[in-house]
Amino acid sequence: MSFLHPGWLMLALILPLIILGAVLAYRRRSKAWRQLVAPRLRTQLVREAPQTRRWISLSLGLLGCALIIAAIARPYQGKTTTTEQVNTRNILIAVDTSRSMLVKDGSPDRIATAKAMALELTNTFSNDRIGIIAFSGNSLLLAPLTIDHSSVRDTIGQLDTRIIPSGGSNIAAAVKTAFKTFSKIGHRSNALIIISDGENHNKTIDSIAEQISNGKCAISTVGVGSKEGDMIPDALSPDGKFRDVRGNAVHSRMIPDALIQLASAGGGIFTEANSNAPSAIRDSLAFLESNEQESLQISLPNEKYPWFLIPAILCLISSIIVRSNILSSAKHAPITACLLLVFTPNDIHAATNLERATSAYENKDFETALSSFEAALDQTKGDDRHTIEFSIGSTAYRLKNWPTASRYFSNALLSPNKGLCEAAHYNMGNTLFQSAWSMFKTAKETDQPQAKTQTFQLENLTAAITQLEDAISHYSATIDLNVEHKDAQHNRAEAEKLLKQLKDQQKQKGDQPKQGKDDKPKDKGDKPKDKGDKPDQKSNGSQQSDKPQQGDQDKPPEKPNDGDGQKPDQRDKPAPPNKPQKQQPGETDEAYAARILKENADSETRPVKSQFLRVRRTTKDW
Structure with missing residues (x-):
């Protein structure tokens, strides 16, 4: 007899340690009560229980544990070899993975419906060799033809x-x-089953259909x-x-x-795609003859x-029966308490934390x-x-x-709840x-009476503009979800006003590198309205009462110095190379x-400005 997992047998080394511990515990307990009671009074005060039951119970328990360890190691004796004759057909399932398959007119969307249909077809053709092709702008054989349907299901x-980076829908490529x-x-x-929404951006479908008619492949x-989409x-x-x-939805x-x-x-x-589709396709491909494959x-x-x-279960039950006093509730109370702690649902802990968080939020x-x-x-x-996540964002x-x-409000935008998405955008x-x-x-204040001003650092100007543009987009998304959201309309108007001033600044x-004392744009818009709600309410963000003061405007900046009298666009222009001498x-x-080469060497040592490669999108990439 052998074992499939012999490593589990190492657990048997624990059994001698259990026996040793039981013997030591018995001796310590016996010594303790003998020291407490005088020898002349032991017969009147102490009635010694027979130790036979105790040791029999321990032996049965250890034997049951040993048998369980052996069962876990999965013992076996010999092997049985079976031979199967396999008659199969070759069936490729081509699944459309273009962007249009994300449309939610299925359950929940087209790509999920296509995957479910591919799995049902795999179960329908259980005796055939099946492969998987994914296609969008191009096509790719993901799973070659095989009778191992478990790997095919994993591929599906x-x-x-996103499995194919090129956009579009090219059925002809599949x-x-x-072929x-x-x-x-x-x-x-051979048979090909195509699962798609039918959008085809390639004009070679007629020639492909002609090749199919001349070939020997069923489709x-x-x-x-x-059809409404x-x-x-x-x-x-x-x-x-x-x-x-072109920017059109x-x-x-x-x-x-x-x-x-x-x-x-x-x-x-x-x-x-419906519940009758697999059986209908099976009937349509019934005329294909099966090829006899090698025996499996x-x-x-x-x-x-x-x-x-x-026997292990019987030994453990017998051990409990022999020493039935171990079932007393007093000894099992700690075990019961531990089990309650281990199997307490996380929802109870989560509810406690939520109550604590809500109370702390209300107490500021x-x-x-x-x-x-x-x-x-x-x-x-x-x-x-x-x-x-929305509550964490409100608290932050x-x-x-x-x-x-910003991070937690962004995560809350993924909620399917429209009201929560509206509040998260706002x-x-x-x-x-x-x-x-x-x-x-x-x-900072200075000693001069008129020196208290507000300045704005130039290096942060671009970052401020970017954040204002993002804020405007989120206000617009809020209005798209709720056209009657007055606060979002007001805040968007103020943000657009401030954004325009910052862009002018x-x-x-850029035109005048040296400004005067104050670079802060005048007449900034008001701070956005935000009505604070409790974090467990799906509403607008927290309220801020401190409004930044507007800066004073100083005299207009002086005209920048042009240096050596050259025009600004000529300062960095390299001088023309000298003409080679005779x-x-x-x-x-x-x-x-050597002198001519040295005199005409490229003197431009500044780094070349990086140029970003813009990939041109195709007209139809969905």
């Missing part, structure tokens, strides 16, 4: 719209990849999506909609024309673990509230995390910790506005050539 589970794969095998029973197609989502877009190169719907044409050319059928031999060990497990102890909310977040799963906003507030805009506002620094800084008397040809 990894499909998403057909070509299938290339079938040509390497040489069998005649069936499955359409996913609805919906907008293509884009998580990176402020309004959540994908836009083409893209509406996608199922177009079955190309799928019907390919199915007709391949002798198969076209069907929409499978060797399985004859496991004998029940021989050890059943924002530091304690922040730490309690973060502890509750670690113990919370699902969509409730977004609510707690109260503490003027703009980076933390508070995100307030946070970015406050972050930009905090870049204004007040100058940036332009002046060969001097007595100068050799080699020396003359």
Whole structure:
């Protein structure tokens, strides 16, 4: 007899230690009561229990543990070899992974519907060789033809719209990849099943259909999506909609024309994705003959673990019965308490942290509230995390910790709750506005009466402009979700006003490098309205009452000095190279050539400005 996992047998080394501990404990206990009671009174005061039951119970328990260890090691005796004759067909499943498959007119979207349909087809053709092709702008054979359907299912589970970087939808490329794969095998029973929404941005579908008609490959197609369609989502877009190169939101719907044409050319059928689609496709491909493959031999060990497990259970039960007093509630109270602590749901701890955080927030102890909310977040799963993330952002906003507030408000934007998304967008805009506002620094008071001014550092100007632009986009997203949000409309107007002034100031800084005393733009807009709510409410961000003061405007800046009288655009212009001189008397040809090369060497040693390569998007990349 052998063991599949012999390493578990090392646990048997613990059993002698248990025996040694039991013997020492018995001797210590016996010695203790003998010292307490006089020998002449032992017969009257002490009735010694028979130790036979104790040692029998211990022996049965140890034997049961030893048998359990042996069962865990999975003992077996010999192996059984079975031979299976496999008759298969070659079936490739091509799944559309273009961006249009993200449209949520399926359950929940087209790509999820396509993956579910591919899994059902894998189960339907359980005796055939199956491979997986993913295609969008290009196509890729992800899983070669195999009878190992578990690996095929793993490949299907990894499909998403980012698996192929090139955009677009090229059904013809998937057909070509299938033909290339079938040509390497040489069998005649080949079939291709295409799962797509039917959008085809390649104009070679007619020629491909003609090749299919002349070939020996059966093709069936499955359409996913609805004929009404919906907008293509884009998580990176402020309004959540994908836009083409012209800036127009893209509406996608199922177009079955190309799928019907390919199915007709391949002798198969076209069907929409539903519960009857797998059986309909199976019937359409029934005419394909199965190819006899090599025999498959499978060797399985004859496991004998029940021989050890059943006696182990009986020994443990017998041990408990022999020494039944160990079942007393007093001895098991600590064990019960430990089990209650171990199996206490995390939700109870999370609820306690939420109550502590809410109480601290109401008492304006924002530091304690922040730490309690973060502890509750670690113990919370699902969509409730977004609510707690919003609460953390609100608490960090109260503490003027703009980076933390921005990070958690950004996470709350992923919530499926429309009300929470609206509040997160609004508070995100307030946070970015406050972050930009905090870049204004007040100058220190001096001894001169008129020296109290406010200045703005030039190096932070670009960062402030960027944050204001982001704040405006979040205010706009709030208004898109709720057109009656007056505070968002007011704050967006103030942010746009301040942004315009900062951009004008940036332009002046670029034209006039040396400004006067005050570079701060005048007439900044008011700080954004923000009505503070409790962190557990899906509403607007925290309220700030301290408004930065506006700076005084000094005299206009002086005209920058142009240096040596050159125009500004000529200062850094390199001087033209000197004309090469003629060969001097007595100068050799080699020396003359070396001097000419030195005089005409490139004197420009400054680093070359980096140039970013812009990848041109295709007209249709969805």
